Amino acid sequence: MKNPQRALDKIDLEILATMYADPSLTNKDIAAKVKLAPSSSLERVKKLQSDGIIENLSMQVNLNALGGHIQAMISVRLKDHNRATVDNFQTSLLPMAEVLNIFHMGGENDFFVHVAVTDSIHLRDFVFNAITARKEVSHVETALVYEHQISHTLPNFK
Template identity: 70%
Template structure:
């Protein structure tokens, strides 16, 4: 969460774009590409972290290497929409090892859960045991993911 909203200059945006594309870049490499001294670049990165612009850095892993041979998106509609129910649903599901991400949405469905599982039996059991067994769940639809690509281009809203 942003602590302090401040305008980002072109150098900040260049740093963010490079880190968004490859978070493993060294400070020295980033500094070279944006034309700053490494110490100045590091100060900017620390400021972007301190003000909440950079929230965290993540590692992308090929789930197949871990045994996650199937990915699916599970659409969930709840029968009860109070804040406690919505929060508890997310709190309970997010730590499960199959869950990659949860989207709380407006529209026909309340949640979209991105999961990875070992096989179709694992997917069926996950949906039955972790999702449809919950009393607040009214409707569930599961769609298999054939391919998943992630953009490494930082959005530009200027």
């Protein structure tokens, strides 16, 4: 049963911070950093996963090495904001190879779509074909991403 609201103790938080800082660490490395036996560390990690606190493990790739030389954030406003329109917009874009992330927003724009493409022509064609051609879209604005950094410090909300 998923319980993402359960209380986390100091060791759980240390395990999360260690994994967040370096997801490539082995269980043995994590156990050493938090001063636990590897079996205890593994048991805690599995519990954090089964409780929905660790939602998934992922990897990052160098998009340039794959041909994704341009990244952009595309802000999108929809004409209609009913659940079906919003859900359909997200579910139809997310499987596209260019799409890295979709952010459903409050405020002036309804979505930010983070994409990676090969070049400016690819970006233009993606925006025209995948976004502005949709009848539910009322406004699109594209901003180039020059650099993207990710924090490896676990947020502390206490």
